[in-house]
Amino acid sequence: MRNKRLPATLNHWWIVLAVAFMLIASGWIQTTSAVAADEKAPDKIRIGCAIALSGPNSIGGITTQVNPYKLWVADTNQKGGIFVPKYNKRIPVDLILYDDRSDIETSVKMAEKLIVEDKVDFMLPPWGTASNFAIAPVATKYKQPMMGITVSSPKLDERLASTPYFFVVLGQPSRLVPSTVALMQEVGVKTVAVIYVSDMFGLEHVDLVKEYVGKSDIKMPILQSYPPETQDLSPLIKRVEAEKVDAFLNYGYPPHTFLINKQMPALGYNPKFFQNGVGTQFTSYRDAFGAAGVDGVFGQWALTPKMPYAGAKEFFEGYKKMFNEEAAMGGEPAAYASLQILEQAIKKVGDLNREKIRDVIAKDTFDTIIGPMRFEKGVNVQWPGDIGQWQKGVYEVVMPKPFRTAAPIYPKPNWPAPK
Incomplete structure (x- = not known):
């Protein structure tokens, strides 16, 4: 069968439509490129923490959380930072510490300063059960996913029901x-x-x-x-x-x-x-x-060096090398593991969207130095x-x-x- 030729008028309209489509596509590509250019990767991912660096809680604050946090930052920056798929690159981490002087009210004020004035990307918790419960509503108010290390209470179900951005890592009473x-x-x-x-x-x-x-x-x-x-x-x-x-x-x-x-x-x-x-x-x-x-x-x-999980032994070795002392064996590995969770959640989400990161933390399982961690109703169920x-x-x-x-x-x- 012979192909029938389209009338000249139809040929004319097909050409017009093709040109229009090419112009629209070109404009879309340019617009997309412009948007991408505007969304440059941040120089650093800034993580803030108001915690006891002085006062009666400072022994626990520094030993249990600050030192493991510093070790994780050093380990992460040594490999170039956290990989963020949206920017297709690793971004270094900057840890900002404020001393709450072992005072709950000061801890809350400094946490809000870090969030509102310093505009940190993520927040880490204070030391101690009472301080953590005081900060949990702040984390939820500003939609900052936060994983409490040294918080211990048998009444977590009722306390965490109203603070969905706050998670508890420590093994509970x-x-x-x-x-x-x-x-x-x-x-x-x-x-x-x-x-x-x-x-x-x-x-x-x-x-x-x-x-x-x-x-x-x-x-x-x-x-x-x-x-x-x-x-x-x-x-x-x-x-x-x-x-x-x-x-x-x-x-x-x-x-x-x-x-x-x-x-x-x-x-x-x-x-x-x-x-x-x-x-x-x-x-x-x-x-x-x-x-x-x-x-x-x-x-x-x-939580000891004998834990049968990848990175556990290396954590204790790295801690001793960095601080010239042995790591304690309670919340310390858990504090390090909490930042492993944050890093993996960022990779899974693909960007630094805190709401999406919170949702991933709430439902996914994460490979850490204390084992496969996951949260049920905001509480970690992996504690060896x-x-x-x-x-x-x-x-x-x-x-x-x-x-x-x-x-x-x-x-x-x-x-x-x-x-």
């Missing part, structure tokens, strides 16, 4: 306290005395202690609080000693943890089972009293070390059993003889 009680039952503890700091951290832990001890056959003749500012725990120690209990638990902050470890040997009291407070997992705690001076002491949180114990200078995981790196020692060895 709802898993730590049952692990402690199960461990006491395993080794044969029959009686326990519990003392605790009279603030949110202590009070909420003790609620769970009462619940889980109450479900066991362990008796609890002493449950006593002490003020955060206390400088002397010897009256409580003497009272506990007089009761002749098997186990002694202290739910306090680093100053209380160090204080009681100094006063108990001085008073000659050595319980069969002793779990100390926040800071037990610090290598500075072991160094302050010597390996023999902490031998057999249990502590909450135990609930309870640790110092054994000959090494902090071993003793609970939960699937992650155990050594069998628990019971009864606790004697304190070293006074010099």
Whole structure:
């Protein structure tokens, strides 16, 4: 069949349409190029943090968060920064730190300054449960996804319901306290005395202690609080000693943890089972009293170099090289892991859109140095070390059993003889 030729008029209109399409396409390409040119990659990704660099919380703030954050920034910038697909390049990271002087109100004000005035791209949390709860509404108000490291509460469901931009990384009392009680039952503890700091951290832990001890056959003749500012725990120690209990638990902050470890040997009291407070997992705690001076002491949180995950060993090696001291084994690896999550979320989203990044953090799983992390209702469910114990200078995981790196020692060895 022969092809029929189109009439001249139709040929004319086809030519007109083709030219018009080419002009429109050319304009679209130029417009797209112009937009792309306007959206230049930032010189740096700026991350802000208002945290205790001085005051009573500074030991925890610097050891647990600031140092791991600095290590992650150094590691990330060594490879050129965070890769952002939108700009098809790596962008270096700049960490901006403000000292909140261990004051909650100051922490909130400085966080808002970082967000509103300094216009940082992302925010990191302060140190301590109360400060984290104070900052969570700020993170949500300004749509800044934030992963709290040192926040611990059994009431997170109700607290996080109204702060969807705030996530919690740390292993929570709802898993730590049952692990402690199960461990006491395993080794044969029959009686326990519990003392605790009279603030949110202590009070909420003790609620769970009462619940889980109450479900066991362990008796609890002493449950006593002490003020955060206390400088002397010897009256409580003497009272506990007089009761002749098997186990002694202290739910306090680093100053209380160090204080009681100094006063108990001085008073000659050595319980069969002793779990100390926040800071037990610090290598500075072991160094302050010597390996023999902490031998057999249990502590909450135990993320050690023996974790079977890529990068865990390298984290501890890098920390020691950078700060000339060993990393503690609680929130420190978790703080580093939280920034691994942020970096991976940025790559998945493709740009620095904080709302999209928040959504990815809320639903995805991330490979980190403490394992595959994911959040359920804002709380991290991956925590490979609930309870640790110092054994000959090494902090071993003793609970939960699937992650155990050594069998628990019971009864606790004697304190070293006074010099």
